[in-house]
Amino acid sequence: MLDLGEIREKIDGIDKQLVSLFEERMALCHSVAEYKISTGKKVLDTERENAKLAAITKMVQNPENVHAINDLFSQIMANSRKMQYRLLEENGQTLREPYEAVNEVDKTNCKVVYQGVPGAYSYIAMKRYFGENVENFHVPTWRDAMEAVKMGKADYAVLPIENSTAGIVAGVYDLLQEYNNYIIAETYIKVEHALLGLPGTDLDKVTTVYSHPQGLMQCEGFLEQHKDWNQISQANTAQSAQKVLLEKNPSHVAIASEEAAQVYGLEVLKHKINDLDNNTTRFVIVTNTRKFVKNAKKMSIVFETANEAGTLYNLLSHIIYNGLNMNKIESRPIEGREWEFRFFVDFEGNIDDPRVINALRGIEEESKKIKLLGNY
């Protein structure tokens, strides 16, 4: 019977040599970094890495180890690159673009744009974030809102980005990628649908209910009790409320927010008729300059990868290596390129934190394209 203690002692001896050799290798990579700092040569040299892996594969004696050794050396070189990026940044060779640090979002002297009509959830998000009296206007589409911010017609846009039950608002993700507008803040609004009607509406006489398809779906349980009602979809919930007001027909009702009842002078016939209690929408506040609040804690980036095995894993490794907590990843197809994707990633961190700087540097160097969407 082999003695475990003895075997472990041998393993310890080998590990000692591995550590010492690894440190020797890293010291050489420091010199490589110095060379690259003075010559401007790129850190990632895929040709050299591939040649290295091929050479190493040839040295392996037991074929069983080929895969593991390739994996090991890929990791060793990845660590070498991460160390080199840190040195480059420390030597002032930064790829960072300047930004303006502000203490807080100026909510008083600004004009805000939102998509939809008064009483819509974007309207509610705007009022809750900027206050009741904020100067504002509304536009028909999210793109119009982005455009208004880009052209300086509004200082900020309020856009829905995800809902806790329905998932992401893909169109807004795509616009964030397309425009050079930046997220400066976010706000969460609990979606609470109410049943609205003309003052004095008799529920027994209702024939028709209007709402956005999501609104109808989210109140399925309530509508089950009124199977005889005609459910008619509208472009948004607030518009449904407006329709009830304009039609002046007491047998027509709408599912919308209580704010919409206020805006359109309707009566709340039933409060909180949504099936789930935890239905929340996250909104982002977007502006047209690279302006971030000083104590910002969340980074949002988007990057594109080559369609090759392991690229996403390698890019995310920069976030993990730097000890940053990644809390979201979404992929969206790249227009005009079949089966190629860009990835939207959120992680915790501030743009001035050296760990964030190092992670962004690594992704910038090793992805096809990266864009900072915001730090908020």
Ligand SMILES: O=C(O)C(=O)C[C@]1(C(=O)O)C=C[C@@H](O)C=C1
């Ligand atoms: O030889 C280089 O150019 C290095 O930077 C060293 C090294 C390595 O660790 O072996 C690291 C990164 C490059 O992609 C290739 C190789």
